[in-house]
Amino acid sequence: MSGDPVRFLNAFAQSLAAMALYRVGHPARERALDVAYQQIQDLQGDTARPLFTFLGDEVVFGNIPLRELKAWDWGKRLAEAGIQRLEFEDRVSREDFEGFQEEVLARLTLSAISTEARQMRRSSIRFGAVGLKGEADAATEPLPTATISFSLGEEVDTLRWLHNEVQATGAVPLAEAEAVVRSLAVAMHGGRQVILPLLQLKEFDQYTTTHSMNVAVLSMALAEFLGLAGADVRAFGIAGLLHDIGKIKIPLDVLTKPGRLTDEERALMNEHPVTGARILLDVEADLDLAVVVAYEHHIMINGGGYPVLHYTRDCHQASKLVHVCDVYDALRTRRPYREAWSFDKTLGYLEERSGLEFDPELGGAFVRMMKQWEGQVAVVSDGLTIGAAAAKTGQGGV
Numbered sequence: 001m002s003g004d005p006v007r008f009l010n011a012f013a014q015s016l017a018a019m020a021l022y023r024v025g026h027p028a029r030e031r032a033l034d035v036a037y038q039q040i041q042d043l044q045g046d047t048a049r050p051l052f053t054f055l056g057d058e059v060v061f062g063n064i065p066l067r068e069l070k071a072w073d074w075g076k077r078l079a080e081a082g083i084q085r086l087e088f089e090d091r092v093s094r095e096d097f098e099g100f101q102e103e104v105l106a107r108l109t110l111s112a113i114s115t116e117a118r119q120m121r122r123s124s125i126r127f128g129a130v131g132l133k134g135e136a137d138a139a140t141e142p143l144p145t146a147t148i149s150f151s152l153g154e155e156v157d158t159l160r161w162l163h164n165e166v167q168a169t170g171a172v173p174l175a176e177a178e179a180v181v182r183s184l185a186v187a188m189h190g191g192r193q194v195i196l197p198l199l200q201l202k203e204f205d206q207y208t209t210t211h212s213m214n215v216a217v218l219s220m221a222l223a224e225f226l227g228l229a230g231a232d233v234r235a236f237g238i239a240g241l242l243h244d245i246g247k248i249k250i251p252l253d254v255l256t257k258p259g260r261l262t263d264e265e266r267a268l269m270n271e272h273p274v275t276g277a278r279i280l281l282d283v284e285a286d287l288d289l290a291v292v293v294a295y296e297h298h299i300m301i302n303g304g305g306y307p308v309l310h311y312t313r314d315c316h317q318a319s320k321l322v323h324v325c326d327v328y329d330a331l332r333t334r335r336p337y338r339e340a341w342s343f344d345k346t347l348g349y350l351e352e353r354s355g356l357e358f359d360p361e362l363g364g365a366f367v368r369m370m371k372q373w374e375g376q377v378a379v380v381s382d383g384l385t386i387g388a389a390a391a392k393t394g395q396g397g398v
């Protein structure tokens, strides 16, 4: 019988429920476990190492979102309990499978009673044939040096297509934007620890694409670092991905001008937040957050920046968060008129400007996150993952 990821997950959830109700050896418990075990074996008939990612309200099998499971609340519960990823190695034994289910259940129960455990949700976990590798050993192990091997080629192509589409039709293809963000979220949880896949492409005209992807990744990372739930994290990701969408209306020679801009060019450039918010307002779907972020992401907390507000007011949390990520990526990227800033210099600048340009809490959290996750930055360059070691030198280097 051929395997089915949805059937497996349903059987898996049913056996978790049975295990919570019945003691070891009870026929109902054993039966439920047998069914789930049969399903994983069937699934492994087609896919040797099935991989599931739980992103709050969404469940992804490999790279494919399982839409049938939209209303399946276990994905959310698993993600909240710190289980954002399940990967089965080849040939799982019945005993290993039962042990693994017990550990999942323990973790779910723990998270229901302990808020501390909830905060661990950012460390994703690999489940292998030998069972669960938990936070305990994750914490003591050295940071991975080359954790992922993927290219972001498809995401880059999709985003480039999306920019052209907005340029040509004025409409934002939201499904594709969501697909890019979902795919980035899956890439970020491809290991036991969060990974920050940041692009570094050589061609300068790809700047907006590269930058948008990086700001999306950084915004999702920071939202996750702050403990936001999966759906919110991805809304921040969409907002990060589309924050500069207004730039498509700026002539390319101004956008890529290798020197100081004239006053008129500067004025044109500074229109992109308003233009972007207008473009996003026209999208039928609910993009409120992205609209606000597009509008506010250059406004400083001391009232500087642009557009100039008629009266000083606080910006949305998401705008202030994207603002920090935006400046980080911009400084870390080489421009025609200056070299890329180093990791340390950039973080120093963010610290220095916290309270003036940046919200002090968000600026501080960003710096803490980057210091903590520095080893988990994977620099992706022209389709190749350079690996975490390149984080310090990398990003804008080429």
Ligand SMILES: [Fe+2]
Pocket (backbone or CB within 6 Å): 243, 244, 272, 297, 298
């Ligand atoms: Fe911008």
Ligand SMILES: [Fe+2]
Pocket (backbone or CB within 6 Å): 211, 215, 243, 244, 326
């Ligand atoms: Fe930007």
